[in-house]
Amino acid sequence: MLFFFFYLFFFKLSAQTNLKGKIYFDNEPKSNVTVYLNNTTTGTITNKNGEFNLEVKNGVYQLIISHIGFQTIKYNFDTSTYTKPLVFSLLEEEFVLDEVIINGKENNDEWEYSFSVFFREFIGTSEFSKFCTIQNPDVLFFEFDSENNILTAEAIEPLHIKNEALGYDIFYDLKHFSIEKKFTKYLGYSYFKELKGNKNKQKKWRKNRLKAYNGSQVHFYKSIIKNSSKKEGFVINQFVRKKNNDRPSQEELSKARKELSKSNVALNFSRKIDKPKNSIDSALVILKKAKLPKYIDYLYKSEIASSDIIHKENNQTYLQFDNNLRITYLREKEEKGYILRNPFSKPRKAFLQASNIIPLAEKFIIYPKGILANPLDVLYEEYWSYEKFAHSLPLDYEPNNDD
Template identity: 40%
Template sequence: MKKGLFLFLLFVNAISFSQILIKGNVFSKTNEPLEGASVYFNNTTTGTITNSQGEFELKIKEGNYTLVISFLGYKTKQLLITPQKKDVNINIKLEEDSSILNEVVIKKTVYDKNWEYNLARFKQAFLGRTKLAETCKIINEKDIYFEYSPKKNTLTAFAKKPLRIKHQGLGYIITYDLVDFTLKGQQLFFSGLARYKNLKKKVTRRWKQNRLEAYNGSQMHFLRSLTSKNLEETGFVVNQFKRVLNPDRPFEEKINFAREFIKLYNKPIHLSRNISYPKTTLDSMIVTLQKAKLPKYQDYLYKTNLSYHNMITYNNNIPYLNFKNYLMVIYTKEPEEENYLIGMFGKRKKASGVQTSNIVLLEGNAQIDKSGILINPNAVFNEGYWGFEAFANMLPLDYKISGKE
């Protein structure tokens, strides 16, 4: 019994020593302590508020973190923290925020049908269309403002206050400071600062199961498996392909010319009629518009079951996602959700029984953090299943499959 207790104490001590203490003070520019300032590590469940002296303490493991300090009426501050074995002590000064967030747009905002339509588009893009997205509720929706450009087909969203998101499916209350949201056509880019808190002290069995399902097959799961070199064991298969213009589809200039030609034609035209051999200019224009419906690109698979050196490189022991063309990441241990198969426009896809995502690098390479995320999430573009799984399926960086959360 004593031996077991001794081993247990050693284990507890090992855990405590693996934690690094981050402490400090938050002041105004005039050196007044700020009580109630929010201090947290971005995208984690680790956070606190300052006491009457502006003091705070947090514990974290070694790694790269963004410490976020926010207080109403002051500019939010972000600090890159890379604790390594030694405790860290920092003093932080916040500047008053005298800027007014796009006050013109806020003043003219009317919560009408247009705003409701833009809100619906925002929620579908930001939260996603998964089963878990249906369990998410943005508590302060009316703090979200929109700008829409019909010419560019671009929806931009911003918020005067951090969004408060109640996630009943995963058991979190999430405070999200929206930094950027741009939806251009079907391409989405968003970024922000998130703090996760459990809805209750005790994490229920349902929440644990939902969190595990959200983790399985996710980009975080893939990147952790990639850096640990156990992709096959965790259920991932990776192929490589290149994407080229479809030679059977006419160039955009030719398609636009055909459209203008048809507009100028005074007689009724049957665009769907079968034309094997065009005999007139009109026939040629009709064939051009028929071929315009073909896919713009074609994908050519040229490598299967990629080895690690084809996907990841190291610089000073820091891992980088590094590959040519596109990766097709297949997660074999879970099928697609029904909502994914139905698609945004109600056209059902054929089920494959696996989850397939395509990724392309936008900036040459992308640094991978120890927690299993990309340092710059906008360094890659996701298609397929990861594009379908949006914010509602994201987990905090300190999520672990087993152990206390």
């Protein structure tokens, strides 16, 4: 399964600023409105006068204003240009759920199945995912487009996700979720709150957070910015992906299936055919080759340096490279669940964690906090597509604090 996984967030570090503001609805101050910096643990709620106050490190952020029944407000701001309190007016949300979605909710079996698929592709199937629960699943609605094989999800209020593996209560404002063919895409805004626990739980959470961070995309991006990827356990290889000419085309496969459908002879796909003697044999040979991969990856550059893929331009840091990257993390092996996720694969021992970065743009801005300005610029494959939301950490997480 491939996936796009992205946060809408902007971040840059330095000193601190006291951020003040006020929220209104119908020209009246609105209390109990959630105000937070996207994908961080920094947030608050407005008081009875609709006011909020946040201490934030200087930089560029995305402020999220969220309240059930109202449209989410997204506000990008730079603390260097912030000079006076911010003022926002809420607008009521208008949910338009068509009959297909509503009926899907009424059909409990269909909803349960869709929810299981959603959980698997959003939260994941890793060890950490077993300790994650969606506290308010009833806010989710699903629609399945059978003609195009697309599953989409909507949430009428932020999802409340409890991650007892990492010690967070997470409020996730889901804006988009879809599964189309082998691609999973989701988009939203996150607010993290630390769970309370005894010393043993705190110790476990610190250990698990460090495990989630090590080898992650954020860890990798931070390491290449610091030019320390090799020191921190990453090996970067470059590969090109080419069409497998040994695999039959869709036209050839269709003709072979049509040929076999006309036959009254019992078919034996396990029979070895060195030299086809008739059209049935030829069709069987073609269909056997359908199991071959559509594409083959060819490694052509090994152990490249961080400096080979990082470029500075106009005070911005860019990630830019030809073809694709293969990232191997040397300090952790794959989870057993990752090895077993394909029930038809042969049993094997755990390998080192390996992931692919497939670029969808010529170059892309990368921020010091280890995120891309536009996460849609890349596609992740293999291990990073396995570690889904259950491994998410707030972007103000610092590994040294939990070491």
